Each structure stands twice: as structure tokens, then as C-alpha cells.
Amino acid sequence: MTEKSSTPKITLVIVDDHPMFRAGVRGELSKYENIEIIGEAVDVSSAIETINRTEPDVVLLDVHLPGGHGGGGIEVAKAEHPEKTRYLALSVSDSAEDVVGVIRAGARGYVTKSISTPELVDAIKRVSLGDAAFSPRLAGFVLDAFGNSEISTSDDELDSLSRREREVMRYIARGYTYKEAASELYISIKTIETHVSNVLRKLQLSNRNELTRWAAARHLI
Numbered sequence: 001m002t003e004k005s006s007t008p009k010i011t012l013v014i015v016d017d018h019p020m021f022r023a024g025v026r027g028e029l030s031k032y033e034n035i036e037i038i039g040e041a042v043d044v045s046s047a048i049e050t051i052n053r054t055e056p057d058v059v060l061l062d063v064h065l066p067g068g069h070g071g072g073g074i075e076v077a078k079a080e081h082p083e084k085t086r087y088l089a090l091s092v093s094d095s096a097e098d099v100v101g102v103i104r105a106g107a108r109g110y111v112t113k114s115i116s117t118p119e120l121v122d123a124i125k126r127v128s129l130g131d132a133a134f135s136p137r138l139a140g141f142v143l144d145a146f147g148n149s150e151i152s153t154s155d156d157e158l159d160s161l162s163r164r165e166r167e168v169m170r171y172i173a174r175g176y177t178y179k180e181a182a183s184e185l186y187i188s189i190k191t192i193e194t195h196v197s198n199v200l201r202k203l204q205l206s207n208r209n210e211l212t213r214w215a216a217a218r219h220l221i
């Protein structure tokens with residue numbers, strides 16, 4: 001069934017050197033009327049050219065690409081591109097080096113190719129809004145690389161959160177489900193739910209998408 005929406009379409013470019021994979025992604029995403037695929041590319045050079053010519057909202061970017069100077073998807077993300085364009089890495093690789101490298105290059109998210117279509121669509125939407133989107137285990141790499149130390153307490157809102165609430169907030173803001181966050185922190189799902197409720201109340205936010213934007217604005221993602 002096609003997803004119908006009155007919201008503006010998200011324009012998308014798919015960058016991957018495997019024709020069957022591009023065709024599969026195109027076929028799956030064609031079911032969603034609020035996503036419009038406006039281009040494809042197969043290597044570093046064609047990716048940079050296509051992105052600058054079509055100016056998409058989101059680029060689905062494979063990390064390992066031929067061409068260019070050997071930098072693959074990282075080289076593409078670092079290249080000059082339209083200001084509105086955001087990158088979502090979609091790769092078979094789940095190595096910490098690849099995840100951290102492409103995020104350092106400017107990508108807003110990283111998901112693996114085992115992701116389901118609804119999850120991919122959600123990630124595309126979140127990245128198009130400026131939010132972060134990660135497959136749960138990969139978010140841990142980003143936590144380690146960009147802020148596994150204690151969050152600064154110079155912000156009054158942050159100050160209102162307990163240490164455990166901050167830990168929970170980090171995981172939820174990075175896309176973990178309650179079950180996945182509970183597993184990482186060795187606490188119950190019910191406890192996670194309680195902490196999330198407290199965090200949203202203290203920060204005066206309505207949902208996890210607002211929480212992700214709030215955390216991103218403070219460079220906590």
C-alpha cells in the first residue's frame with residue numbers, strides 16, 4: 001500500500017555501485033509518495049556531480065565506493081554540496097572505523113543494509129529534518145567517539161536531569177528503542193519508560209523526535 005501524505009516530498013539521491021541494490025531500494029521507496037528519487041550515482045565522481053546538479057534533500061550514501069581519490073563515501077560527504085543536502089550512510093559495513101569516519105565527514109546518520117523499509121523511511125525523514133539516525137549498535141560507536149564522557153552541566157536544562165536520565169536520553173536521542181536501551185544499560189524496559197517520561201517532562205518536550213532535535217542542538221549526538 002502506498003503511503004499518502006500532504007507534507008512536501010523528500011527528494012533523494014541513491015549512491016551505490018551495485019545496480020541490483022539501487023533497484024531494490026528504488027522499488028521499496030516508490031511505495032512512499034512523500035519520497036521522490038531524483039537521481040542515482042555509482043562512484044565518487046558521479047555522486048558529487050549528481051548531488052550538486054539535483055540538490056536533493058537527502059543522499060543515501062554507501063561508504064565503500066569506487067573512483068575519486070580512494071575516499072569512498074567519506075570523500076563524497078566531505079565534498080562541496082548544496083547547503084540543504086544531508087547524508088544518510090546506508091552500508092553493509094558495521095565497522096566502527098566506517099561509522100565514525102563518515103559521521104566526521106558530515107553525515108547525519110548511519111544504518112546498515114539489513115534495515116527494514118519502514119525503518120529506512122523513518123531514518124530518511126529524520127535526517128531530512130536535521131535529526132540523527134543510527135542503527136542501535138552503531139550509535140554506540142558514535143557515543144564512544146563523540147561524547148562518551150560526562151555531558152557538560154553548564155546548561156540549566158541538562159542540570160535538571162539525573163546522571164541515569166542523561167544516559168537514557170543519549171540512547172533514545174540516537175534512535176535506540178526502549179528494549180535496546182534497556183539491554184545496553186542493564187535495566188528494565190519499564191525503568192527506561194519512566195526515565196524517558198521524566199526527561200521529556202523536565203525538558204518540556206513532547207516526543208523522542210523533539211528530544212533528538214534538542215540533543216543535536218547541544219552537540220550531544
